[in-house]
Amino acid sequence: MKKIIVACSSGIATSQTVASKLQRMLKERKIAARVEAVDVKSLKMHIKDSDVYVKMIPDKNTYSIPVINGIAFLTGIGMEEEFNKILEALK
């Protein structure tokens, strides 16, 4: 199954909030993918087996997978657009 990771500093507050939201949106569209909230320390480890990285922290690094800015899922502003980027990346 495709895997999406959401990272913030602690892997708790912002990343879990956004991860829940993403999981709901995927479920609504019947898309099979799992979403995991991770902390910044374990990011590199998770990137290896993930398909999309949603960041809640400033991160200018390039990775082997697409990086999406996650604040749209926190505020709801521009959310659909960002979600479509994720869907594209999961194809």
Place this chain on the structure above:
Amino acid sequence: MSTIEKLLDENLIFLNAKCSSSKEILSFISDKLLEQGKVKESFNEAIIEREDKYPTGLRIEPYGIAIPHTDAEHVISPCIAVVRMASPVAFVEMAGTDQVDVTFIFCLVFDKSQSHAELLGSIMKMCTTGEMMEQLYDASDKVQILKILKQFC
């Protein structure tokens, strides 16, 4: 009473705060929280350091907000401090480097017993309710602010 309501307190609402930097306002909030026995002394440095590394400014209309928070180890008693700036103060936008002009700060003081994601989700819902933000902006005192927050949470 909802979980958010339990974390709100008239003594943790500050209006017309006048600070010229995010660091200053975070120190102001930390001092008040320390005074009221909500946080340990380490909170002040921790929250400023965290904001520096992992900014929490959010560009919401009509008023920018910030949701500073830090690790549970610095917390004694969970609560939410609410600040309305007299004039917007610059915070860095979350997950980025752009500046956000922040009028409302919701300092989240959570320990390990809270469901952080649930609380944050509710706060975000409230803060993206334009009607609530306008009312908060026009509110004349702490009592009113508390009333409005309770109404929308």
